[in-house]
Amino acid sequence: MKKLIIGWMTALMALSSVFVITPAMSYTKNDIVDTAVSAGQFKTLVAALKAGELAGVLKGSGPFTVFAPTDDAFKALPAGTVASLLKPENKEKLIAILTYHVVPGKTVSSAIAGKMLTAKTVQGGSLNINGTNGVRINNATVVKADIMASNGVIHVIDKVLMPN
Numbered sequence: 337m338k339k340l341i342i343g344w345m346t347a348l349m350a351l352s353s354v355f356v357i358t359p360a361m362s363y364t365k366n367d368i369v370d371t372a373v374s375a376g377q378f379k380t381l382v383a384a385l386k387a388g389e390l391a392g393v394l395k396g397s398g399p400f401t402v403f404a405p406t407d408d409a410f411k412a413l414p415a416g417t418v419a420s421l422l423k424p425e426n427k428e429k430l431i432a433i434l435t436y437h438v439v440p441g442k443t444v445s446s447a448i449a450g451k452m453l454t455a456k457t458v459q460g461g462s463l464n465i466n467g468t469n470g471v472r473i474n475n476a477t478v479v480k481a482d483i484m485a486s487n488g489v490i491h492v493i494d495k496v497l498m499p500n
Contacts, residue, residue, distance in 0.1 A: 368394045368402055371485040377492070380410040380418060387422045388431045398487030399442040403463070403473050405496045413496055435459035436499040442488050445471060445481035461499045473497065 369391050372378040381404055385391040394400060410418050421430045436459040443455070448467035455463045463473050471478040476495035483490040 365486055367396075367487045368398070368400060368485045368490060370395070371483060371490060372402075372404060375483070375490075377406045377408075378404055380407045381405060384418075384422065384430060384434055388427060388434050390431065390434055394438070394487075396487065399440075400458075400488035401439040401441060401443040402488065402490045403437045403439075403476070403478070403493045403497065404490045405437070405476070405493050406479075409476075409493065409495050432459050432499055433496070436461055436463075436497055439463070444489055445478070445491070457499075459499055463497070 366374065369382065369385065372382055382391070385394060394402070420426055421433065436457050438458040439455045440458060445467075448465055448471060451465075451467045453465040453467070455465055457463055466472040471481065471491070473491075473493055474497055476493040476497055478491045479494050480492040483492065
């Protein structure tokens, strides 16, 4: 746990120059998990967060940037993948996949527009971010950006990201 917290802090410091907050953005009192629940298109993600016991973390103070796959993105995985990941014996793999979708800090789309970046995830891997023609995170496309929560921001993606 100590190693995970140190990793989060290191990644947060490395990304601090990327964070941009503008007055035009709307904010909500809901945290990332409650915002995802109310959106209605993240039922699988929320179930996975609960199974991995990560919902409490993403309800914490943050800030976090979450690249959130939709229910359709999870449905596109090979048959049986989600059911398998939700089993208790696969909890570590589930946690690795979920934390690969989270970057410490609040990074909004205007901070990555027109740029090519690499961001360290909470899982410890790196995401390739291409903001030069829309926004792509590895092989996923951001289909909706900047859904603000009280403790961070959600960017909706069309694929589930898998760590190497």
